[in-house]
Amino acid sequence: MDMLGFLGEALSARNLMFALLGVIGGTVIGALPGLSATMAIAVMVPFTFALEPASGLIMLGAIYTGAIYGGAFAAILVNTPGTPSAIATTFDGYPMARRGDGDLAVTIATIASVVGGLIGGLLLLTLSPMLAQVALRFGSTEYFWLAVLGLTLIAVLSEGNLVKGLMGGCLGLLLSMVGVAVVGGDVRFTFGQRELLGGIGIIPALIGLYCIPVLIDMVARPGQHLEAPPAGRGFRLLEAAGIAIRDFWNLIRSSLIGTVVGILPGAGGSIASLVSYSEARRTAKNQAEYGKGAPGGLLSTESANNATVGGGFIPTLVLGIPGTPPDAVILGALLVQGIRTGPALFETQGSIVYTFIFGLLIATVLMLPVGLLIGRYAFRFIVATPKALLVPLIAFMTVLGSFAVHNHPSDVFVMVALGVVGWLLNRAGYGPSPIVLGLVLGQIAEQGFVRAWMIGGARGDFMGQLIVNRPISWAIVALILLTVCLPLLKTLRNRRMKEAS
Amino acid sequence: MTKHFRAPLAGLAAVAIAAWLPMPAAAFPDQPVNYIIPFDPGGESDISARFQQPHFAEITGQDLIIQYLPGAGGASAWSGLNDYEGDGYTIMGTNLPHIVLQPLLQDPGYDTDDIVNVYIFHFTPDALIVRADSPYETLEDFIEAANEAPGALTASGSGTNSANDVANQLFENETGAVVTYIPYSGTAPSVTALLGGETDAAWGYTTVAAAQGDQVRTLAVAMEERHPNFPDVPTFRELGYDIVGGAYRGIAVPDGTPEERRQELSDIIAEINANPDFIAQMEEAGFAMIDVPYAEAADWMDERKAFYAEIAEQLAAGR
Numbered sequence A: 001m002d003m004l005g006f007l008g009e010a011l012s013a014r015n016l017m018f019a020l021l022g023v024i025g026g027t028v029i030g031a032l033p034g035l036s037a038t039m040a041i042a043v044m045v046p047f048t049f050a051l052e053p054a055s056g057l058i059m060l061g062a063i064y065t066g067a068i069y070g071g072a073f074a075a076i077l078v079n080t081p082g083t084p085s086a087i088a089t090t091f092d093g094y095p096m097a098r099r100g101d102g103d104l105a106v107t108i109a110t111i112a113s114v115v116g117g118l119i120g121g122l123l124l125l126t127l128s129p130m131l132a133q134v135a136l137r138f139g140s141t142e143y144f145w146l147a148v149l150g151l152t153l154i155a156v157l158s159e160g161n162l163v164k165g166l167m168g169g170c171l172g173l174l175l176s177m178v179g180v181a182v183v184g185g186d187v188r189f190t191f192g193q194r195e196l197l198g199g200i201g202i203i204p205a206l207i208g209l210y211c212i213p214v215l216i217d218m219v220a221r222p223g224q225h226l227e228a229p230p231a232g233r234g235f236r237l238l239e240a241a242g243i244a245i246r247d248f249w250n251l252i253r254s255s256l257i258g259t260v261v262g263i264l265p266g267a268g269g270s271i272a273s274l275v276s277y278s279e280a281r282r283t284a285k286n287q288a289e290y291g292k293g294a295p296g297g298l299l300s301t302e303s304a305n306n307a308t309v310g311g312g313f314i315p316t317l318v319l320g321i322p323g324t325p326p327d328a329v330i331l332g333a334l335l336v337q338g339i340r341t342g343p344a345l346f347e348t349q350g351s352i353v354y355t356f357i358f359g360l361l362i363a364t365v366l367m368l369p370v371g372l373l374i375g376r377y378a379f380r381f382i383v384a385t386p387k388a389l390l391v392p393l394i395a396f397m398t399v400l401g402s403f404a405v406h407n408h409p410s411d412v413f414v415m416v417a418l419g420v421v422g423w424l425l426n427r428a429g430y431g432p433s434p435i436v437l438g439l440v441l442g443q444i445a446e447q448g449f450v451r452a453w454m455i456g457g458a459r460g461d462f463m464g465q466l467i468v469n470r471p472i473s474w475a476i477v478a479l480i481l482l483t484v485c486l487p488l489l490k491t492l493r494n495r496r497m498k499e500a501s
Numbered sequence B: 001m002t003k004h005f006r007a008p009l010a011g012l013a014a015v016a017i018a019a020w021l022p023m024p025a026a027a028f029p030d031q032p033v034n035y036i037i038p039f040d041p042g043g044e045s046d047i048s049a050r051f052q053q054p055h056f057a058e059i060t061g062q063d064l065i066i067q068y069l070p071g072a073g074g075a076s077a078w079s080g081l082n083d084y085e086g087d088g089y090t091i092m093g094t095n096l097p098h099i100v101l102q103p104l105l106q107d108p109g110y111d112t113d114d115i116v117n118v119y120i121f122h123f124t125p126d127a128l129i130v131r132a133d134s135p136y137e138t139l140e141d142f143i144e145a146a147n148e149a150p151g152a153l154t155a156s157g158s159g160t161n162s163a164n165d166v167a168n169q170l171f172e173n174e175t176g177a178v179v180t181y182i183p184y185s186g187t188a189p190s191v192t193a194l195l196g197g198e199t200d201a202a203w204g205y206t207t208v209a210a211a212q213g214d215q216v217r218t219l220a221v222a223m224e225e226r227h228p229n230f231p232d233v234p235t236f237r238e239l240g241y242d243i244v245g246g247a248y249r250g251i252a253v254p255d256g257t258p259e260e261r262r263q264e265l266s267d268i269i270a271e272i273n274a275n276p277d278f279i280a281q282m283e284e285a286g287f288a289m290i291d292v293p294y295a296e297a298a299d300w301m302d303e304r305k306a307f308y309a310e311i312a313e314q315l316a317a318g319r
Helices: A003-010 A013-031 A037-048 A053-078 A089-137 A140-157 A162-176 A194-198 A202-220 A237-246 A248-263 A269-283 A295-318 A325-336 A350-384 A387-406 A409-427 A432-459 A462-468 A471-500 B008-018 B044-060 B072-078 B098-105 B139-148 B163-175 B187-195 B206-215 B259-274 B276-284 B294-317
Strands: B033-037 B064-068 B090-096 B116-131 B154-158 B180-184 B201-205 B216-221 B246-253 B288-293
Touching: A003 A053, A003 A350, A013 A037, A013 A053, A013 A350, A037 A053, A037 A325, A037 B044, A037 B064, A053 A089, A053 A295, A053 A325, A053 A350, A089 A237, A089 A248, A089 A295, A089 A350, A089 B187, A140 A162, A140 A269, A140 A432, A140 A462, A140 A471, A162 A432, A194 A409, A194 B072, A202 A387, A202 A409, A202 A432, A237 A248, A237 A295, A248 A269, A248 A295, A269 A295, A269 A432, A269 A471, A295 A325, A295 A350, A325 B044, A387 A409, A409 A432, A432 A462, A432 B154, A432 B180, A462 A471, B033 B044, B044 B064, B044 B090, B044 B116, B044 B246, B044 B259, B044 B276, B072 B090, B072 B098, B090 B098, B090 B116, B098 B294, B116 B139, B116 B163, B116 B187, B116 B206, B116 B259, B116 B294, B139 B216, B154 B163, B154 B187, B163 B180, B163 B201, B163 B246, B163 B294, B180 B187, B187 B201, B187 B206, B201 B206, B206 B216, B246 B259, B246 B288, B259 B276, B259 B288, B259 B294, B276 B288, B288 B294
Parallel strands: B033 B064, B033 B090, B154 B180, B154 B201
Antiparallel strands: B090 B246, B116 B201, B116 B216, B116 B246, B116 B288
């Protein structure tokens, strides 16, 4: 069968239905903080065994891409990332919603997710074997520098209050060390609590640090949570499309960053969106608006995280190495169905693989109508529901979401404790994002560095392992220097000009 | 229904017949059984449970419902095992060396003896794996290179104090070579490190070798006899090193479960484990079958405990 045949197969009524169902289910699950794409896919795997392999895969892929997209809703409307991939979406999404542009933000996120998903999917379709090599070129050293690049965002996010931002980041790094260390196996900061052996979960921390302060704030502040839009205002699709077209390069660059980061096992959507946000802000003309409701920020994070879906499938299918946790579940499903992944997969199982990739692309396109409708409903719901109902409902979801991570009440305690701490710190001027960045990136930075040190030590060339012999690391370090030094230089120049005048 | 069925390999035909026998009324189980996997979905424990699922339904007429309770390398689930009702309808995956090493090296909230294993059904044999283009053609090449520059060769693996870590320690004990073990946060990044050239070798299992195919070469496997799926790969024993083992998997029940139920569950798993189709599926994926039914599980565990206790001391001393 040729490519058109596979496309036709993916467009069959049955496969279209599975793609549609998957996108709807995935979007709803992604929108609910705590319910993750991994769990949704794991629940659906047994059902796919009764289906044709391609159809089952299409449904799993559609759930995955829908869930990554759905995470934006909660990020925009209640400042709580529905999935870790949507952390950076809160930076500009929630400020937009607060100033009455929630509907526009949802539509922008939808367009960005579709474009990002399509670019990631098209690269999966065309350049997989070549791009899979990227996964292999990235060693522990590069993960370390990539995490440091993500951490530089703390400086960007806490402009004008750098010290507090750095202190928040350090708290996050401390939190990331709790539990049994992957490298070395030592037990750290558990204070005898065996529930803490597994560390502080990222999802309970996200829900606690972002959502609880918003909830407290909702109760403390009179008036509606979000302003109702003027009657008769539609999706604002044209307005959003205009913004996307004007910021075309941002969209493309973020999608490419998302695809490449998606290829790296152990990085994933949260890092992809953080790095692309940092790049989008650095190159933007309206830098000062970033973090205060700039549509460009939203475009970058949402296109990047959906691009990781296609990117993550590249090592999964080509190397048999899952790019992300949901990919690991899908890889397991492939194995049980008797499909061997690896370089020969595209030849031996071409019909299944290509039908699946086309199905994934179709599911991504379906996100546009599905997302606009669900997003409109979610927006209207949050706007129209009286606070007396909204607050208990969201509070219930925070408990449910953090419990669902491990089916264990300890995560709920972590969520509530961090929520209260986060609220107090918020009042003192410490934002949640530096803490979350420290928590998410701390593990990756620490493990990357220690492994580089161990390997470098074994080979007697630590500096060579850390940077000297690693061209990819040079590029990342250059980006770090750019991100950190350019604002400093700018400040110095401004000061000098002021003095001169 | 197959109460007297003990010797799986001797009874392949019996299974085929037994499968046709009608179910006695009110037999166990008469409702779905919850099967808790203490890890994230997608790992080896999950995959083997998925393979078992349809056979369980075929034998008992009841569904096996797989749930995931990940956290702290499995300790979250195991520390809560005995809080479940012991009616036979909750079973949990157990993994060695995890359930022995965790209580020895940390305080995970349970003791090895708290866990009632009713069946150990397979293991993933340790395998020393190198890239296909590696200069080390044989295990001897690798050991020679390690002896020339002790500690300069690196081997990636999943986690510290894990089965891979144990394998590296055993290898050092048996061969006298010194290889620097580099722990990763899972099998996927460990294999990536090998394929990308960050490490010289990887400690994995035959399942890893099966998944990676032509990209890698397996120098030796820690089995008593060669793995049917890798007839060309020698065992460590053939090469003169007494290394047999890997990561063992089985199921356990809450300690309140009556003896009768434990035995019934053991019999069901024995029957699954003896199904030729199941064996073929598992072996193709790289697993190696073993059969330790409930009656032998306690003795078998004592033996493994003694074995791992020594290794645990060495691992603790090495850090």
